[in-house]
Amino acid sequence: MAKGPFHFKAFSVEQDGAAMKVGMDGIVLGSTTCVDGAQLVMDVGAGNGYVGIMLLQRMAKGGHLIGVELEPEAARQCAMNYATQPFEGHSADAWPGAIQDYAESHPEHLGQVDLMVSNPPFFRDKPKSPIAARNLARHDDTLQMVDLVKAAGLLLKPGGRLCTIWPYDRLEEWQSWSEGGGFSISRTLHITTMAHLPCKRFVAEWTRRPCANAEEKTEWLTLEGKATLDFTENYLRYIQPYLRGT
Structure with missing residues (x-):
């Protein structure tokens, strides 16, 4: 993705100050997450904030978004x-710090x-960049x-x-945390390019217990057909409200 402003259909974001730019993982997370009934929403590791703004676009009026971001320039x-998100009836604040605090x-x-x-940093025991802000965004040293x-x-x-959203090789590891953490796995979306x-x-949705319906949904999503940017009909129904040219 480009380093300059990224223009969605309904809003734009500046991203030159964030180490991680608008990308596939965040777009998948922001477009496939259900916002039904959500009024107070938190985006942990918000980066430049676009995932949370994607959620605001679909939320009922009166919603409040809190973006938690540790890296100072990205938080700014x-x-x-x-401050420039265009969706009336919503509010959003960025909190500069660690979710642990x-x-x-x-x-x-x-x-x-x-x-x-x-969309957490998920690299573990991998070679690191000389750019400290990029390491914060990509490696799990500060958010495990x-x-x-x-x-x-x-x-x-x-x-x-x-x-x-996580790399697929961490599926079993992530699911193993749900029971002891007081959650039920309510949806798992398996993603192929x-x-x-x-x-x-994979996108994992957990529900905090006690919850009325603990039935788990398992879904599959293929993003592209035979060529890059040849988006599948299933993926298009998620991203058409957001991406220009769809």
Whole structure:
């Protein structure tokens, strides 16, 4: 994706100050996450803020978005993009810091969040970039699975949902955290780039117990047909509200 502003159909975001630009993982997460009933939403590791703004576009009026971002320059850019989001009846704030510290500093939000999303840093024991901000965005030194589960357990209300996107090779590891964390797995979306390729990512939705319906949905999503940007009909129904040219 380009380093300059990224223009969605209904909004634009500046991204020169964030180490990670608008990309496939965030677009998949933002477009496939269900926002039904969500009024207080948190985006953990918000980057430039575009995933949360994608959610605001579909949320009922009156929603409030909190973007938590540790890297200072990305947090500043997130705040700027939130300030220019065009969706009336919504509000959004960027909080510069670690999700591990958020609950202690915001006790009023304990057990109050309807939806938490995260496109977390997921590289572990991999070669690192000389750019510190890029390492924060890509490597799990500062945000590991256990940190995300603990934060969600404190902040989500009963029936609240945690939605995340991960590399496919961490599927079993991530699912193993749900039971001890007080969650039920409510949806797993297996993602392939093209039909002949193995799964590359998965989107996991967990629901905070106790919850009314703990039935798990398993779905599959192929992004492209036989060529790059030849989006499948199934993927188009998610991204058409967002991406220009679709």
